Amino acid sequence: MKLLTGEFKNMLDEKGRLSLPARLRSDLPSSLVLTQGVDTCLWLFAPEEWEELSQRILASTSLFQARSRLIQRRIIAPAQEVEVDKLGRISIPQSLRDWAGLSKECIILGISRYVEIWDSQRYQAYLAENQSEFLSAAEELGGLTLS
Amino acid sequence: MKLLTGEFKNMLDEKGRLSLPARLRSDLPSSLVLTQGVDTCLWLFAPEEWEELSQRILASTSLFQARSRLIQRRIIAPAQEVEVDKLGRISIPQSLRDWAGLSKECIILGISRYVEIWDSQRYQAYLAENQSEFLSAAEELGGLTLS
DNA sequence: TAAGTGAGTGGGAAATAGTGGGAAATTGTA
DNA sequence: TACAATTTCCCACTATTTCCCACTCACTTA
Numbered sequence: 001m002k003l004l005t006g007e008f009k010n011m012l013d014e015k016g017r018l019s020l021p022a023r024l025r026s027d028l029p030s031s032l033v034l035t036q037g038v039d040t041c042l043w044l045f046a047p048e049e050w051e052e053l054s055q056r057i058l059a060s061t062s063l064f065q066a067r068s069r070l071i072q073r074r075i076i077a078p079a080q081e082v083e084v085d086k087l088g089r090i091s092i093p094q095s096l097r098d099w100a101g102l103s104k105e106c107i108i109l110g111i112s113r114y115v116e117i118w119d120s121q122r123y124q125a126y127l128a129e130n131q132s133e134f135l136s137a138a139e140e141l142g143g144l145t146l147s
Numbered sequence: 148m149k150l151l152t153g154e155f156k157n158m159l160d161e162k163g164r165l166s167l168p169a170r171l172r173s174d175l176p177s178s179l180v181l182t183q184g185v186d187t188c189l190w191l192f193a194p195e196e197w198e199e200l201s202q203r204i205l206a207s208t209s210l211f212q213a214r215s216r217l218i219q220r221r222i223i224a225p226a227q228e229v230e231v232d233k234l235g236r237i238s239i240p241q242s243l244r245d246w247a248g249l250s251k252e253c254i255i256l257g258i259s260r261y262v263e264i265w266d267s268q269r270y271q272a273y274l275a276e277n278q279s280e281f282l283s284a285a286e287e288l289g290g291l292t293l294s
Numbered sequence: 295t296a297a298g299t300g301a302g303t304g305g306g307a308a309a310t311a312g313t314g315g316g317a318a319a320t321t322g323t324a
Numbered sequence: 325t326a327c328a329a330t331t332t333c334c335c336a337c338t339a340t341t342t343c344c345c346a347c348t349c350a351c352t353t354a
Contacts, residue, residue, distance in 0.1 A: 005182075005223055005224055005225070005226040005227065006224070006225070006226065006227045006240070006242075007224055007246075009241075009242060010312070011313070013313065013315095014314080014315090015314095015315095015331075015332090016331095017313095019311080019313075021311085021312095022310080022311055022312090023227065023228075038210070038211065038213075083332095085333075086333085087312085087313095088311080088312085089312090091331075091332080109224040110224060111219050111220070111223055111224050112201070112205060112223055116224075127220075130217050133213075133214065134217050134218070134221055135185070137214045137217055138185045138218070138221075138222075141204065141207075141218070157302075157303095158302080158303070160304065160305095161304080161305090162304090162305090162340090163341090164303095166301075166303080169300080169301060230342095232342085232344095233343090233344090234302080234344095234345095238342075297353085297354080298351100298352080298353075298354095299350100299351085299352075299353095300349105300350090300351085300352095301349090301351100302347105302348090302349085302350100303346105303348080304346085304347080304348100305344105305346085305347100306343105306344090306346105307342100307343085307345105308342085308344095309341085309343085310340080310341070310342080311338100311339085311340070311341080312337105312338085312340085313336100313337085313338080314335105314336090314337085314338100315334105315335090315336090315337105316333105316335085316336100317332105317333085317334085317335100318331105318332080318334095319331080319332070319333085320330085320331070320332080321328100321330075321331085322328090322330090323326100323327085323329095324325100324326090324327080
């Protein structure tokens, strides 16, 4: 699969539609799966990727364990299929919009195998809060070098 | 790949384009990957270098760990492919321009396997702030000798 | 010193991407 | 069954990006 990365800022319109950045769009199919992410953002997957991820989650969780049910309810349950319209937009269901706190300005992150959608202010706050954590995580990558 | 070094000062034009210094250009392919660096600068890689680095990062991080997501969002997500136009310029996407605080005067650093792009003022400030840190880091290299 | 070459800068025109809004269709509700 | 509300489809406008070319300045070479 191609790169599928980049950080973009697009506006959610009054009808709850969001343009996918052209650079990401060209590598995505016209039918996608949108769900709640682990932080307060939405995750957008190609159907095959979602299929694989959800199967793996289901395989490692059980109906009879509280923690498992939590995971299933938080990740699997909210998933909805969305279509890319012919101008390259998706319409984000109200429930997901509310949950992620999307107001108008959104940040769209391509993370190689999937896409994240954040409310712009929340994302800035998230980065600010985690700046020092990031720096120490980066130090830990110190072992990685350019060959 | 050849040694890719040198410190250059070029101007970002009003459309967000930056000339790559001719000396670096001749050793770079016409398609490159630009992303956020760990400090407030941009990193520019040849695609193969980036491919290798990003794969190693992705392989050592997980969608389900907070620190991993932070690394992915800060390093992997902002990466975008840029083309060198036939006059040797790259067009720096708005989001990266804003993030690195590039206004007009930019410093371009060749660092052997990759290139850094700094806002001139920020780079000066960075050097000034870290002068004593540099001196002690140099001391630590004491074991290294010529030969 | 003058001409030639190469590097960097700037700007116009065309193409593309993003945004907003109307009309039709669908859904839910009374 | 009729009405209201929401969603979907379609089109138009505007801003941004991309492509192309011209200009200037500095350095080299004759």
